[in-house]
Amino acid sequence: MPPQHQSRDHADEHLSIIDSLSARPFPDENGRPGANGQWSGPGFHLAVLRESQDFWEDRSTEIVEAAERELEAGLAALSVILAERWGAPEVVDLWPYLGLDDFDSIATSREPLSFLCGVASSMQMWRLPNSERWVGLTIGQADPEWPFQLLAGIGETSSLDGR
Numbered sequence: 001m002p003p004q005h006q007s008r009d010h011a012d013e014h015l016s017i018i019d020s021l022s023a024r025p026f027p028d029e030n031g032r033p034g035a036n037g038q039w040s041g042p043g044f045h046l047a048v049l050r051e052s053q054d055f056w057e058d059r060s061t062e063i064v065e066a067a068e069r070e071l072e073a074g075l076a077a078l079s080v081i082l083a084e085r086w087g088a089p090e091v092v093d094l095w096p097y098l099g100l101d102d103f104d105s106i107a108t109s110r111e112p113l114s115f116l117c118g119v120a121s122s123m124q125m126w127r128l129p130n131s132e133r134w135v136g137l138t139i140g141q142a143d144p145e146w147p148f149q150l151l152a153g154i155g156e157t158s159s160l161d162g163r
Contacts (some may be wrong), residue, residue: 001036014049014152021045021154022128022135028126030111043156044111050074050140050150055132059144071139071150078137078150092136092160112153113160116140123153132157 021038030041037048041071052067094117097109109117116123119140129135136153 010050011081012075013100014074014078014150015081016048017047017079017134018152018154020129021047021152022133026156034059041111043159046112046115047152048149048153049078052148054145056145063146068139068148071148074150075124075137075139082126082135086126086129086135089126089160092123092125094122094138110155110159112136116151116153119144119148119149120151122130127157134160 017038021040024045026043026045027040028042031039032123033039033046037051039046050071052071053063055064055067094113094116097113097117099109101125116136116138119142120138123136123138125134125136134155134157136155137150138151138153140151
C-alpha cells in the first residue's frame with residue numbers, strides 16, 4: 001500500500017471515506033486491498049485512512065514515537081468529530097476476538113474484527129443510528145518494521161457477538 005502522509009487538516013477526506021463506506025452495501029465476496037487502501041467482503045469494509053513511514057531503515061525510539069504521535073493526533077481529531085455526530089465512542093478491547101482465551105475453540109471472529117485484532121489491541125467504536133452497522137477507528141501495526149496505520153472498519157453489529 002502506498003504511504004498516505006497527510007496532515008491533520010485532511011479530516012474531511014477521512015470523514016468522506018468513512019461516510020462512503022458506511023453507506024455502501026457489503027459485497028458478497030472478499031476483495032483484496034486496493035491501491036486506495038480499502039477492501040471489503042461479506043459484512044465489512046476496511047480502509048487505511050493514513051499511514052506512517054515504515055521502520056526498516058530506522059527503528060529509533062524518536063522516529064517511531066513521532067510517527068505514532070502523529071497518527072494518534074489524527075485519530076483524536078476524527079474521534080472528536082464522530083463523537084459530535086454519534087456520541088461518545090465505546091472502547092472495544094480487541095483481545096477477546098483473537099480467540100486465545102478459549103484454547104478448545106477455533107477463533108471465529110468475523111471481519112473486520114479478525115483483521116483489526118491482529119494489528120491493534122483496542123478500537124473506538126460507534127454504533128450507527130438506525131442501522132445494524134458500527135464504525136471503528138484504531139491505530140494498527142502488523143510488525144515492528146511496518147508502518148503505523150490509522151484504520152477505519154465498518155462491520156455488522158452481529159460481528160461484535162462473535163467472541
